[in-house]
Amino acid sequence: MVKRNERPFLERLPLAVDRPLTGYGVAILLSGIAWWARWALDPAFPQGFPYLTFFPAVVVSAFLFGRRAGLFAAILCGVLAWYFFIPPFHSFAINRGTSITLAFYVAVVAVDILLIDWMQRGNEQLRRERARSEKLVAHSQLLFSELQHRVSNNLQMVGAVLSLQRRGVTDPAARQALSDAAGKLQTIGRIQRQLYDTSGAPLAPDRLLPDLTRDLIETAGRPGIDWKVHVAPGLELPSGSAIPLALILAESIANAIEHGFAERAEGCITVTMHEMDAALTLSVADDGAGPPDGFDAATATSLGLRIARTLAEQLEGSFTLERGVRGGAVATLRIPLSDA
Template sequence: MHRSNERFVERLPLVLDRPVYAYGLTLIFCAAALLLRWAAEPLLPFGYPFVTFFPAVILTSFLFGVRPGIFAAIVCGFLSWYFFIPPYGRLTLNPAVAVAMLFYTGVVAVDIVLIHFMQRANYNLAVERERSRLLAENRELLFRELQHRVSNNLQVVAALLSLQRRHIDHDVARRALDDASERLALVGRISRTLYDPERTGQDMATFLTALTADVLDASGRADIRLSIDAPGGMVLDPNVTVPLALVVAEAVSNAIEHGLSDRAGSIDVTLAAEGDALVLRVADDGHGVAADFETTQTDSLGLRIANALAAQLGGRFSLSPGLVAGAVARLDLPLATAC
């Protein structure tokens, strides 16, 4: 309703391209004011010759612009002078009539000028609003194009690393290139998903389901069950979602590679708001870790990356034994930062 009123006001004055309609409607307003004044004659005390004509002038100026407003002021002035200022039925000019008509002229002139400046200001505001909308659209388009190009470039770099791997015989170096290529490709896919122009927001449950399935497919394992538990409709800022997604990918990859390297099992990913924190858990039923395991003391590049990403978000990453078996990777983030 509010937006509809704004659009109506932005179109004022009306029928600018059809002045005949504007002046015709102006005459109708003046006639209506005359009829209303006649109808109110028995109810009004002596005088008040302009009481119904002021609204006609104001409405005409507001709806149709300055020139129809001036025309309405002239017509209404003569009607009130002829019919409601004594001696009635004559356009007699005397000092009292002159004062009344000067008063009427001053009031309608002020009304018309104020309405004119208001409409000019409103027109300029509408122009600036449209310009701002176009600038915002262009900025959004350029931003999406930038994200698209960044995602493509990451995919290209990942492909180049995979090609370079074929010319290296050292197993450790090949493994390092494989890890780097997979991480770059993952970042590219995450960016492409988060900044898809067709999406209005990324639901975390859907996003995590697709992400973990992607990681599992890349591992080539078909004997691992994945489950995702995240609040429906939860949407996080992309600046948080990308690092969080990388932590999830590292935790799931670590569970597959170390906890479930030689056996079937399950991995449960849980994302929930707990108090003033957003908590991510990636639990597996694999071999587990020692009770005194510290992620800051490990040589695993993936866990060091997860620690660095958690610190970047102002959170904390940990890896601890599960209640029954396996291990639980946990990421705690301040809720105010994440949402």
């Protein structure tokens, strides 16, 4: 919480709330200055302006130190003006003219003090609401982070359970299916906590892709594989596309490591993203072995490729995997951008 002396000046008003004597002392000082100014300027004023210099003293006292100091200044200034500047002078005599003059003064300073007090009460209420909102935001961010952490852990836990179940399965196809499923769940768990910031908004690609690529390659346990990420600045992911895109990136990197570098300890994976022709294009290229002759990603039965194609269709886009111009493989995801 922001300390009182660290707030903007207007939010610290009224001042010295725990030291009322300070406010009263300043009110006396301002009233004295107002009296002196009225006395010094008396020759220049036409008769009938007894309160002209006293109104600012009342307003400033109430503004700086609250309604009590303002009320004290109003009483003191009223008495000074009544005694020195309202005929008959140097007396507290009351006649019809004096009553009207005093009533006018009381009405004006009452309105001034009430308006200032209302403003300061409203300002204090706004400050309290803002402090309450800041606490709620901090609490929400904590809950969001905890939720992300728990979801990630739960997904990885399910993947670990599937891995344990695989040990009791003797059928090779079933063992492979369980192994693939376990790997996919653990991958989803790792990337889940990276997809959103604490506000719940998807991270920008230039922040998401480098962190995600590094995590996926480091998790694979292949220190000899280098990686590069090139993302055009200012790109924004379409709504709802962060998780599918991250999963397709994970599948593409896993495919490059598993097949492209199956017989090599070193290599490089390059991830690029750019916008062209009203579409967002993500490509994952490697300098590995590349797909075999006659390979067609559209008909491949690999679980990872089927997942990538399905996710691309959900985004109303397309996914391809083909041999690169200089060898290796290039996986490409193309997502059309909405005109809205």
